[in-house]
Amino acid sequence: MGSNKKWIGFAVVLAVVVGVVAGCGQQQPPEPAMPIVDVAAEEKAIRAAAKEWEVALKAKDLDKTLSFYAAEACILPAGMPRATTPEERRAVWEAMFKSPAELASLETTDVTISHHGDLAYEAGKIVETMKDRKGKATTITGKYLVVWKKQADGKWKAVADIWNLDS
Numbered sequence: 001m002g003s004n005k006k007w008i009g010f011a012v013v014l015a016v017v018v019g020v021v022a023g024c025g026q027q028q029p030p031e032p033a034m035p036i037v038d039v040a041a042e043e044k045a046i047r048a049a050a051k052e053w054e055v056a057l058k059a060k061d062l063d064k065t066l067s068f069y070a071a072e073a074c075i076l077p078a079g080m081p082r083a084t085t086p087e088e089r090r091a092v093w094e095a096m097f098k099s100p101a102e103l104a105s106l107e108t109t110d111v112t113i114s115h116h117g118d119l120a121y122e123a124g125k126i127v128e129t130m131k132d133r134k135g136k137a138t139t140i141t142g143k144y145l146v147v148w149k150k151q152a153d154g155k156w157k158a159v160a161d162i163w164n165l166d167s
Contacts, residue, residue, distance in 0.1 A: 035116060035117055037113060037115070037116070037117030038117075039113045039117075042113045042117055042120065042150075042156075043111045043113060043120075045156055046108075046111050046113075046120055046122055046148055046156055047108055047111060047122075049068065049148075049155075049156050050106065050108050050122055050124070050146070052068075053065070053068045053106075054103070054105070054106040056068070057103050057106070058102075058103050060097040062090070062093055062094065062097065065093050066086070066089060066090060066093060068157065068158050069089060069157060069158050069159075069161070070149055070151065070157035070158065070159045071086075072084075072159060073089065073157070073158055073159050073160065073161065074159070074160050074161075075089055075092060075160070075161040075162070076160070076161070076162040077092050077096070077162075077163065078142075078163060078164035078165060080092055080095070100130055100131065101128040101129070101130045101140065102128060102129050102130070103126070103127075103128055104127040104128055104129050104139070105125075105126075105127045106124055106125070106126055106127075106144070107124050107125045107127075108122055108123075108124040109123055109124045109125060110122065110123040110124070117150065118149065118150045119147065119148065119149055119150070120147070120148045120150075120156070121145060121146065121147050121148065122145070122146045122148060123143070123144070123145050124143065124144055125141065125142070125143055125144075126141065126142040126143060126144055126163060126165075127139060127140070127141055128140045128141075128142070128165075140165055140166075140167070141165070141166045141167075142163060142164055142165035142166050143163065143164065143166070144161070144162065144163035144164075145160075145161075145162050145163075146158050146160065146161050146162075147159050147160035147161075
């Protein structure tokens, strides 16, 4: 009887050791690899899109201006209601293009790309000119922030856009 207890004890210890060793030998599935993001190339693409957008804004080209927005985009214009639908975004830009202020320049100051390379934000400065009733030009400055989202086709589109004037 004592001999059977020893064998049972030995078998239990052996089973535990084998289980522990077998468990240690199994590898956990690897963490999904983060995509390799060429930050410089993505920043360059956003800066190029911002320059194209500036050209459309200066030309008051409504359709081209709206083409930079993703379908789900939200714009938050200074002194106007939030615009989240294509019709609302169109109405905002129609009103903006009727303004006597003329866009002089947009200057991108910062572009930051997310670690996954699918989101980015661009911050910058706005310079507008406006003539008073006597024709004297006044310079107006402001700032803007655009959140960009990389689309399935690899192009960047704005999903959030906000701007306001300094004074």
